[in-house]
Amino acid sequence: MSNPPTSFTALVQTQDGYTDTPVGHIHYDSFDDYLELKELPVPELEPGHVLVEMTMAAINPSDLHFLKGEYGQPRELGKAAGFEGVGTIVASGIDAYAQSLIGQRVSFVASPTGSGTWATHAIADAMLCIPMPDTVSDPNAAGFIVNPLTAAAMFDEAKQAGSPAIVVTAGASQVSKFLIALARDAGMASIAIVRRDVHNDTLNELGVTEILNQNDEDFAQKLVAAMKTHKPQMFIDAVVDETSTQIFNAMGKNSTWLIYGSLSPDLPPLSNPGELIFQNKVIRGFWLTPWLTATSLEDKIGVFGEVQARFGDGRWNTDVGATLSIDKVMDDLAEVLKDPRGKVFLTP
Numbered sequence: 001m002s003n004p005p006t007s008f009t010a011l012v013q014t015q016d017g018y019t020d021t022p023v024g025h026i027h028y029d030s031f032d033d034y035l036e037l038k039e040l041p042v043p044e045l046e047p048g049h050v051l052v053e054m055t056m057a058a059i060n061p062s063d064l065h066f067l068k069g070e071y072g073q074p075r076e077l078g079k080a081a082g083f084e085g086v087g088t089i090v091a092s093g094i095d096a097y098a099q100s101l102i103g104q105r106v107s108f109v110a111s112p113t114g115s116g117t118w119a120t121h122a123i124a125d126a127m128l129c130i131p132m133p134d135t136v137s138d139p140n141a142a143g144f145i146v147n148p149l150t151a152a153a154m155f156d157e158a159k160q161a162g163s164p165a166i167v168v169t170a171g172a173s174q175v176s177k178f179l180i181a182l183a184r185d186a187g188m189a190s191i192a193i194v195r196r197d198v199h200n201d202t203l204n205e206l207g208v209t210e211i212l213n214q215n216d217e218d219f220a221q222k223l224v225a226a227m228k229t230h231k232p233q234m235f236i237d238a239v240v241d242e243t244s245t246q247i248f249n250a251m252g253k254n255s256t257w258l259i260y261g262s263l264s265p266d267l268p269p270l271s272n273p274g275e276l277i278f279q280n281k282v283i284r285g286f287w288l289t290p291w292l293t294a295t296s297l298e299d300k301i302g303v304f305g306e307v308q309a310r311f312g313d314g315r316w317n318t319d320v321g322a323t324l325s326i327d328k329v330m331d332d333l334a335e336v337l338k339d340p341r342g343k344v345f346l347t348p
């Protein structure tokens with residue numbers, strides 16, 4: 001292995017903290033106000049830190065909310081952006097465990113003390129690096145943590161609740177596609193809500209039970225019919241708008257509206273508080289970060305193994321919408337994100 005570099009190139013954040021003027025959507029006309037391509041020195045690695053030579057990094061909605069200052073943690077001026085990715089460890093701090101990882105291909109999430117994944121190299125926390133077998137492709141490895149674990153954790157909630165079916169909004173999002181595959185494999189029905197029919201073939205191939213387009217004129221009738229047929233008690237919602245309220249209202253007693261994203265800038269009306277009072281219906285949120293802290297290492301290792309197995313044997317796959325090198329981001333990313341039909345990935 002060649003000597004580790006003394007500097008690296010990164011897309012660094014040009015804003016700090018949270019925004020005072022939230023817009024509540026992840027549309028970008030340009031990234032000029034948020035990112036800058038810069039050369040940074042590789043710092044002396046602390047014990048427990050490793051230097052990862054990046055292979056691929058995911059672009060998730062969480063990254064796009066974060067850059068706008070609308071995510072659950074503040075921006076850090078001058079620090080590389082990007083929450084997750086895959087690469088090879090090329091150096092480490094003085095620490096037996098970190099040193100033992102040198103040469104390994106790993107998936108990882110950026111740690112608060114390290115740096116982001118939208119770069120040629122990233123400083124990562126060795127304890128957050130998951131060695132990846134060759135059976136997991138680069139796109140699946142680059143998106144190994146945030147979406148798969150979120151889908152696995154939320155699906156577990158649906159199973160624990162004994163729900164006969166799940167309803168998912170943003171039906172063709174990667175999280176929803178993982179959820180639909182989990183439901184298929186567990187013999188549970190899945191109802192995917194979409195806003196465009198372009199995703200229908202993909203969802204049907206995945207084994208979705210019903211697809212409802214929220215823009216169809218007869219959406220309301222089809223929704224009520226689907227609720228009667230499948231009786232879902234778990235509504236897993238990434239959009240959170242007026243349609244979400246309509247879906248929740250159509251669900252039966254003891255149903256849960258699990259909010260884990262906020263893709264729509266429109267707020268949902270709470271049109272029937274009586275549902276919460278008299279029908280034991282519940283609205284609550286899900287965020288992976290506290291789930292990761294609260295879940296034991298043993299249980300997490302079990303979930304990582306299951307995710308690797310699912311990617312390895314094809315029960316799960318991350319659809320690649322586009323791949324862009326980091327030096328093209330400032331010019332091309334906003335355009336590429338307009339209609340990706342799958343995840344967009346960055347390469348060094």
Ligand SMILES: NC(=O)c1ccc[n+]([C@@H]2O[C@H](COP(=O)([O-])OP(=O)(O)OC[C@H]3O[C@@H](n4cnc5c(N)ncnc54)[C@H](OP(=O)(O)O)[C@@H]3O)[C@@H](O)[C@H]2O)c1
Binds near residue numbers: 170172173175342
């Ligand atoms: N809470 C957590 O811990 C956690 C963890 C992971 C992900 N998430 C959230 O999960 C959601 C999905 O993430 P992902 O990576 O799976 O997404 P993704 O693959 O990037 O797909 C985004 C999807 O959202 C749809 N969409 C965007 N805006 C919409 C709107 N206003 N109304 C309806 N559909 C809309 C798009 O539909 P079109 O194709 O029609 O444009 C697209 O299918 C995001 O909100 C993300 O923040 C949360």
